[in-house]
Amino acid sequence: MTTPLQHIQTLPSWLAGRVASRGRGLVADAIAVEGLKLLQHAVLAGVAEYGPVAQAELGRRLAVDPKDMVGALNHLQRAGYVLRSPDPADRRKNAVTVTPEGVAVLARCAELAEAANAELLAALNPDEQRQLMAFLGRLHQAGA
Amino acid sequence: MTTPLQHIQTLPSWLAGRVASRGRGLVADAIAVEGLKLLQHAVLAGVAEYGPVAQAELGRRLAVDPKDMVGALNHLQRAGYVLRSPDPADRRKNAVTVTPEGVAVLARCAELAEAANAELLAALNPDEQRQLMAFLGRLHQAGA
DNA sequence: GTGAATTCATTGGGCATCCCAACGGTAATG
């Protein structure tokens, strides 16, 4: 019989956690040169993708806590990467949009993040990387 | 060109993070019925594996912060799962050992954690699960 | 040997992520 610790450390949840943790660190270090945290980067990308969008809607799509969404958008707005305008159709909502500066920093972060992920997956060949991505994609979709 | 968010959400680091997050939640919920948190479970398993072991040594092997190690062992000791005895050979150290109750709860948690992981990987067939584990194992080893 | 450097367990603070709860303001529901 395997020992308890060996057992834990061969669990998929444990392995995925380790790999994810390393990936987080790599990407975080990479985009830190642009002055963005992981959450801010994800939120900025979400704003760029979903055009004018309310904060709550954005939070739902990205699984970001409303509290943290406020903080992230505050930072992004102060940096000049996004704008919060009142939504004329629904005065409860903020219509959040990207600025040209936001688009520019996103493009730079995209390269940085891709390089970090290349390092994360360096131990696998391209074909294996595709298989891994397919597996993770299916697991993610199943869990959503 | 892909939009920024599609880009982020197809990054391995993002997908791995999502899957890992779900796995954490599933396992945490599973072993919560035994009154253990994830960290406490891991520490308990580590104590069981490495026999009488000093806290610092355990923390190094499990990559657990000394601060959190104190808290986890306090809880485990209060629950009667581990014992802290002074090490006669080095009076700075605590010789931490598992109790029979600790062994028993570990056995129950092993089943619970395995069931949770089965749910996490339910979208993949056994062969795909093995491949995924092999990939994650290689990535983990490469990162260590 | 004796003094300096290291290790041990513990405590503390800080930062980031996540959960639950509330508030005033606004919109949809009946």
Place this chain on the structure above:
DNA sequence: CATTACCGTTGGGATGCCCAATGAATTCAC
């Protein structure tokens, strides 16, 4: 028109991870 729901925001709390410091104990270097 009253209840119900949602919006952005603020607050508190739990957890995980990093850096630092403490007093006690051990090891190392000279």
